[in-house]
Amino acid sequence: MKLYLKELKKICFSVVYVIFLALLIFSWSNNFRGVTEEQIELANSNNDTSIFSDSILQKPEEGQDSYGTMPSENEEGIMVGAVDLLLMQYESNSYPTYPFGYYKEVVLSDEDQNRILEILMEITGLDDETLHNLPDNYFPSVNGNIFHPNANVSVGDNGEYILDNDQESDYLFESQVSYEQFKELMEEVDGILGGKSYFELNMLIQYYGNVEMTYEDAVAEYEQNVETDKVSTSFARLFCDYMGLIVGLYPVFIAVVLWLKDRKNKMNEFIYCKKISSFKLVFVRYLAILTAVLLPIILFSFESLIPLMEYSKNTGIVIDNFAFIKYILWWLLPTTMIVSAIGTFFTILSGLPIAIIIQIIWWFIDRRNVLVGENSLSTLIIRHNTLGNSSAISNNLETIWLNRGLLFGLAIILIILSSIIYSMKRKGKLNIEYKFTKLWYILKEKYLLIFKK
Amino acid sequence: MEIVIDKLTKKYGKKTVLDNVSLNITKGMYGLLGKNGAGKTTLMRILATLLEKDAGKITVCDISIEKTKEIRNIIGYLPQEFSFYPNQTVYDALDYLGILSGISTKERKVKIKKILEQVNLTKERNTTFKHLSGGMKRRLGIAQALLNDPKVLIVDEPTVGLDPEERIRFHNLLTELANSRIVLLSTHIVSDIETTCNNLAILHEGKVLFDGNAKKLKEKATNKVFIIEVEREKINKIKEKYKVINMIQENNKIKCRIVSLTPPKEKHTVVTPTIEDGYMYILESEKK
Numbered sequence: 124m125k126l127y128l129k130e131l132k133k134i135c136f137s138v139v140y141v142i143f144l145a146l147l148i149f150s151w152s153n154n155f156r157g158v159t160e161e162q163i164e165l166a167n168s169n170n171d172t173s174i175f176s177d178s179i180l181q182k183p184e185e186g187q188d189s190y191g192t193m194p195s196e197n198e199e200g201i202m203v204g205a206v207d208l209l210l211m212q213y214e215s216n217s218y219p220t221y222p223f224g225y226y227k228e229v230v231l232s233d234e235d236q237n238r239i240l241e242i243l244m245e246i247t248g249l250d251d252e253t254l255h256n257l258p259d260n261y262f263p264s265v266n267g268n269i270f271h272p273n274a275n276v277s278v279g280d281n282g283e284y285i286l287d288n289d290q291e292s293d294y295l296f297e298s299q300v301s302y303e304q305f306k307e308l309m310e311e312v313d314g315i316l317g318g319k320s321y322f323e324l325n326m327l328i329q330y331y332g333n334v335e336m337t338y339e340d341a342v343a344e345y346e347q348n349v350e351t352d353k354v355s356t357s358f359a360r361l362f363c364d365y366m367g368l369i370v371g372l373y374p375v376f377i378a379v380v381l382w383l384k385d386r387k388n389k390m391n392e393f394i395y396c397k398k399i400s401s402f403k404l405v406f407v408r409y410l411a412i413l414t415a416v417l418l419p420i421i422l423f424s425f426e427s428l429i430p431l432m433e434y435s436k437n438t439g440i441v442i443d444n445f446a447f448i449k450y451i452l453w454w455l456l457p458t459t460m461i462v463s464a465i466g467t468f469f470t471i472l473s474g475l476p477i478a479i480i481i482q483i484i485w486w487f488i489d490r491r492n493v494l495v496g497e498n499s500l501s502t503l504i505i506r507h508n509t510l511g512n513s514s515a516i517s518n519n520l521e522t523i524w525l526n527r528g529l530l531f532g533l534a535i536i537l538i539i540l541s542s543i544i545y546s547m548k549r550k551g552k553l554n555i556e557y558k559f560t561k562l563w564y565i566l567k568e569k570y571l572l573i574f575k576k
Numbered sequence: 577m578e579i580v581i582d583k584l585t586k587k588y589g590k591k592t593v594l595d596n597v598s599l600n601i602t603k604g605m606y607g608l609l610g611k612n613g614a615g616k617t618t619l620m621r622i623l624a625t626l627l628e629k630d631a632g633k634i635t636v637c638d639i640s641i642e643k644t645k646e647i648r649n650i651i652g653y654l655p656q657e658f659s660f661y662p663n664q665t666v667y668d669a670l671d672y673l674g675i676l677s678g679i680s681t682k683e684r685k686v687k688i689k690k691i692l693e694q695v696n697l698t699k700e701r702n703t704t705f706k707h708l709s710g711g712m713k714r715r716l717g718i719a720q721a722l723l724n725d726p727k728v729l730i731v732d733e734p735t736v737g738l739d740p741e742e743r744i745r746f747h748n749l750l751t752e753l754a755n756s757r758i759v760l761l762s763t764h765i766v767s768d769i770e771t772t773c774n775n776l777a778i779l780h781e782g783k784v785l786f787d788g789n790a791k792k793l794k795e796k797a798t799n800k801v802f803i804i805e806v807e808r809e810k811i812n813k814i815k816e817k818y819k820v821i822n823m824i825q826e827n828n829k830i831k832c833r834i835v836s837l838t839p840p841k842e843k844h845t846v847v848t849p850t851i852e853d854g855y856m857y858i859l860e861s862e863k864k
Contacts, residue, residue, distance in 0.1 A: 126675045133661070389659040393720060396624045396653045397676035398645065404676070550644060551627035 126404075130381075130411035139380040143373045144419060147366075151423050154365040159358050159427040162510070163434050179348045179357055179511045180434070183341035190341035192333035194512065198302040204267040204331025205309060206246055206296065208321055210254065211269070213239050220320045229316050238315060242308050248299035261295045267331040344511060352513055353443035354435070358427045359450040360507045360516065366420050366451075367504040370459045371489065374416045375482040378466025381408060386474055401546035402539075405467065409538055412463045413456070420451060454505045457527045460534035461503070468537040471545050473559035502526050577603045577637055577727055577758060579623065584632035586618055586782075593618045595782040597632070605754040607773035608762040609855060614779040616762040617656060620732045623760070624653040637727050649678075652721030656732040659713075662706035666697055666716055669705060670723065677724045687723060695719045695749060711742030718749065728758045735768055747772050766852040778858050785858050790851050797849035797857035802836060804844045805829050814842075819860045821853060835860050 134140050166180035183190050212218045216236060218229040231239065243254060264274040298305060312322045321330065336344065348357055385391050394404070424447035435442040443449075462482055469478035489503040498505060498519050505523060507516060516523065547553040579601040586594040594615045608616050621627040623636065625644045634641040637650055660669045667688060674684040692698045695715040700708060708716065714734055721729055731750065735743045750759055751772050763769060769776050770790065778786040778793075786793060801821075806814050811830055814820065818834040825831075833847070834840065835856045849857070 125681060129672055129675060136663075384661065388661050389657055390661065392624075392626060392653070392655040393658060393660075393673060394676060395626055396648055396651065397673060398648045398678045398724065399676045400645075550625060551621065 126399075127407050127411055130408050131414055133384075134377060134381060134411055134415045137377075137380060137384075139376050140415060143369075143377060143416070146373060147369050147419055147423075150365055150369050155362050155423075156426060158361065158510075159430050162358075163430055179345075180354065182345055183338060185338050187338070187341075190336040190338060193336050193340060193344065194328055195332050195334045196328055197332045197334045198305075200267070200334065201327045201331045202246070202298045202302065202305050203262060203294065203296050204269070205305075205322060205327050206243065206298075207262040207266045207269055208330075209239065209312065210243055210257075212321075213243060214255075218316050218320060220316050220318070222317065222319045229320070231315065235315050239312065242312060246298055246300050246305060246308065247296070258295065260293060263294045267333070347513055348511055349440055353441060353446065355428065355431050355442040355444070355446035356450070357510045357513065358431065359424070359446040360454075360513075361510050362424060362427060362447065363450045363454040363505070364507045366423075366455055367458055367506070368490075370416055370420070370455050371462060371504040372482060372486040374412060374459050374462045375466040375478050377415065378409075378412050378463045379470045379476045379478050381412065382467065382470040383474075383476065395549040401549060402542040405471070405538060405542040405545055409463060409467055412467075413459055416459050416463070417451060417455065420455065421448065424448070424451065453527060457530035457534070458504055461530040461537075464534040464537035464541070468541045468544075471541045471548070472555065473563075474556035475559050475563050477559070477563070498522050498526060500526050500529055503530075578635075579637075579728065579758060579760070580633075580635045581619075582633040584619070584622070584634060585630050586615075586622065586627070587630050593782050594622075594629075597779075597782070597784055599777055599784065599787060601758055601760060602775070603754075603756075603758055604774045605751060605759045605761060605772050607769035607776035608760060608779060609764070609766065609769055609776055610762075610779035611764055611859075613781075614764075615782040616764075616779055617732055619779070620653075620730050620760065620762055621655075623728075624651060624655075624730050626653075649724060650727045652724065652726035652729045654714075654717045654721045654729075654731040654734060656736070658717055660705040660716070663704050665702050665704050666692070666708070666719075667701040669716065670719060673720045674723045679723060684723075687725070691719045691722050694722070694752075696745075709742075711738050711745065714738060714742070714746060715749070718746075718753075722753070726757060728760065729753060730760045732762045733764070734761065735763065735765065743768075766855050770851045778855060780859060780862055785862055786854075790854075793851055793854035793858070794849050795854075797835065797853040799839075799846055800835055800837060800857050801847050801849045801853040802834050802840055802844040803831055803847055804834060804840055804842045805831050806842065819856055821856055837861065 162178045162180055165178035213236065216230055218231065220227050220229050240251060240254075244250060247254065249257075259271065259273050262269075262271060264271045265276065270276055300308065306324060309322045309324065309327065313320050316322070321327070348354060385394060428444070428447055431442050432444065434440070465482055465485075466478045469481060470476065485503055489501075499522065502523075505526075509515075544553060548556075579599070581597055581599040581601075584594055584597040585592065597615075597619065608619065610616050618627065622629050622641070623634070625641065625647050629641070636647055639646050639650070641647060664672070670688045670691070671684060674688065679687065689698075692701055695718055697712060697715055697719060700712060705713070705716070718729075718731070718734070721731070729750075734750070735746055738746060747768070750761060753759055754772075761768065761773065773790065775789050776786075776793065777784055786796070804814070805826075806829065808828060808830055811823070811832070814832055814834070818832075818836050818840065821833045821835060823830050823832050833853075835853060837860065839846075
């Protein structure tokens with residue numbers, strides 16, 4: 124216990140941890156802080172005309188103008204939205220894409236632009252000239268996230284968009300291809316754009332597949348939120364979505380610095396010849412890293428949990444007081460474990476910070492995942508960037524459990540291997556560090572030379 | 577209380593660093609003398625369980641060197657190059673390493689207090705490592721090696737970089753510690769051994785050239801150490817011809833202390849050898 128506290132203190136007073144904490148606070152503050160209170164406030168007000176005013180805590184009442192929307196593979200909506208957007212992007216030859224989760228504008232060659240035009244003509248059945256002179260009512264005035272000039276939208280006191288009820292709902296667009304053919308064409312468009320464009324099916328569903336919920340749908344969703352998710356689970360998922368982005372990368376820096384500190388400060392030989400077992404030292408340090416990473420996250424969760432507990436007290440709606448801790452342990456712990464284990468293993472093995480490069484690559488690859496519902500066995504960070512829509516999780520539950528279990532198991536294996544390697548190094552049985560250092564300097568010099576050129 | 581080294585061999589790739597080394601080290605201060613690269617540090621690191629031997633047998637207080645955990649429990653090691661976490665205080669550094677040595681909290685408190693008094697660092701207990709002087713850092717190094725009250729204390733080149741006063745203080749400390757344990761001291765500075773060690777070995781290119789006490793080493797050079805007086809301009813010729821240990825300038829002449837296997841042809845005086853003369857004689861004989 125004493126060693127654990129010493130290691131924890133060592134981590135918490137390091138520069139790298141202070142930077143980690145600053146990033147964590149920045150991310151939490153920018154993305155999640157205040158969301159819960161805002162949702163409670165919205166639920167307590169009755170402003171149901173604002174486009175972005177839906178509160179998952181608001182109980183639907185029969186006869187409301189709108190019950191919000193829900194994602195669905197609404198073929199008509201997806202096709203009209205996709206063509207509208209594609210035409211806009213084609214006309215400006217500016218296609219936003221999000222490789223690795225970051226914005227990238229794609230500008231196409233004449234040849235590719237011609238192919239996009241052919242696709243547009245094939246779907247609409249219109250020629251080039253007609254496509255450039257479409258009547259105002261060819262697309263819906265409000266088409267997903269596209270507002271045409273004829274849309275009746277005003278801006279509210281708080282800067283929110285308010286949708287007038289008398290929207291023009293008729294439009295002329297009529298697809299000349301089947302939905303299956305349309306999907307193939309969109310796949311081709313996404314391919315031309317290099318992937319991760321708005322024309323991926325997941326993105327199209329997210330932006331244009333939403334359908335108006337019926338009263339029954341709204342009640343079902345509300346009951347799902349209140350009864351199954353016990354309200355707090357929805358917030359816990361969104362909270363863990365944001366925190367996951369941080370714990371999916373930064374703990375590797377903490378682990379690398381912690382282990383390199385011994386070498387940098389020439390403490391290795393003092394430690395090596397002490398009685399402590401290698402497994403105990405590696406495991407205690409690992410535990411200290413996990414604590415240092417997850418402790419502030421647990422503390423931040425109270426910013427959401429406390430208002431929810433108060434809400435529960437005022438409304439009588441039962442919430443799950445342990446939702447945050449459950450999701451932190453289920454979603455964030457395995458991610459933190461694997462990232463810290465990679466940092467520990469590769470630093471002990473090589474005596475170099477190569478784990479940082481490995482982790483950055485995995486993190487970037489993983490960031491290609493969409494914001495909600497795309498999880499596989501190799502997923503590093505579980506994304507669920509929305510309140511509600513818990514079906515995206517429940518439909519994928521088995522994969523998520525397998526993925527989390529896999530990361531947990533891999534992390535434990537890496538820590539056991541780290542202990543074995545550390546033990547061998549202590550006895551002078553393994554001197555692989557020398558080879559890694561040599562390789563590192565060769566590569567460094569080579570790339571520095573290229574950089575200088 | 578004894579270290580028995582029998583036909584120890586260690587190779588780095590094709591290079592033999594320790595070649596059939598056999599030594600018997602008993603309680604008290606034992607010096608390991610040799611030039612840089614003689615194999616002293618390799619031998620010490622093997623004894624400190626930080627390096628594996630290739631051949632031979634070693635027992636430390638009747639425990640085989642292969643039993644690393646048991647060996648680590650009875651040895652204290654001060655490497656040649658070391659440091660601590662710069663922002664850790666003297667007390668915290670010892671407390672941390674005490675935990676790694678498996679010493680209980682209660683025991684640590686008592687031991688650290690006692691050791692700090694022993695190495696004269698009580699006043700500096702709350703000073704951070706980066707603010708200690710070179711001598712204090714070395715004493716802290718010894719302090720950490722004493723945490724587990726070791727039967728064997730291994731110190732590698734401990735006086736490098738210390739001023740003369742700190743050096744004497746350090747020697748006194750080691751002598752005091754050698755009353756109740758084996759202290760194995762490696763150095764390339766002969767005077768470090770002269771004043772402190774009962775027994776010593778000379779290592780040269782991985783081989784033991786001498787193993788015995790200081791008196792025996794001096795005796796080896798009896799009638800082999802001479803003083804010759806030469807003119808200044810002839811000094812280079814003398815240097816080429818003999819192993820010159822030191823030179824003293826007197827008026828226009830220089831008095832050279834030399835080691836020679838045969839008496840020099842020049843006019844000379846035979847002198848009583850010191851331990852340094854013995855060491856130089858052994859190295860010179862090896863060359864021939």
